[in-house]
Amino acid sequence: MNEKPLLAKYKSREQRRINIIYHEIANQIITEAKRVAASTVVLENLSNMRRKRSSKALNGRLSRWSFRKLQNIIDYKAKLASLNVKYVDAKDTSSLCPICRGKLSPNGYRLMICPTCGLEEDRDVIAVKNLLHKYKRDVGASSVHP
Numbered sequence: 001m002n003e004k005p006l007l008a009k010y011k012s013r014e015q016r017r018i019n020i021i022y023h024e025i026a027n028q029i030i031t032e033a034k035r036v037a038a039s040t041v042v043l044e045n046l047s048n049m050r051r052k053r054s055s056k057a058l059n060g061r062l063s064r065w066s067f068r069k070l071q072n073i074i075d076y077k078a079k080l081a082s083l084n085v086k087y088v089d090a091k092d093t094s095s096l097c098p099i100c101r102g103k104l105s106p107n108g109y110r111l112m113i114c115p116t117c118g119l120e121e122d123r124d125v126i127a128v129k130n131l132l133h134k135y136k137r138d139v140g141a142s143s144v145h146p
C-alpha cells in the first residue's frame, strides 16, 4: 500500500470526527437558545472578515472555511428549531472595548485589556459581546444572551 490511500483514509476519519464536534456545538447553541427563550441566533458575517483578523483572532484553531461550515450547521439546526438567524458585520468586534469603546491591547495569549476602563477578558468573549452590541443597535433588540 502506498502512502496516498492511507492519508486519505486518515483525513476522512478526521473530517468525520470534526463534523461530530460541529454538530455537538450547534446542538448546544440551539439548546441554550431554547433555554433562554431566544428568538434569534446572532452569527458573525464571515464574508466581511479580513484576512488579518481571521489569522489573528482564530489563531489557526479554525480556518475561515471550517468556521463557515460550523455556521452552516448552526444556521440549519436553528431554522429547524424555528429560530431566526441573523448575521452581523464583525468589523472592530475584537479591537474595541465592549464597555467604553476604547481601543483594546493584547494582554497575553488569549486576553485583551482596555487601558481606558481596565476591562480584561478573553478575546472571543469580547468579540461576542461586541457582536451582540452591534446586533442590538441594528435591530433595537431588548435583551441579548452571550
Ligand SMILES: [Zn+2]
Binding pocket: 097, 098, 099, 100, 101, 102, 114, 115, 116, 117, 118, 119
Ligand atoms: Zn473599556
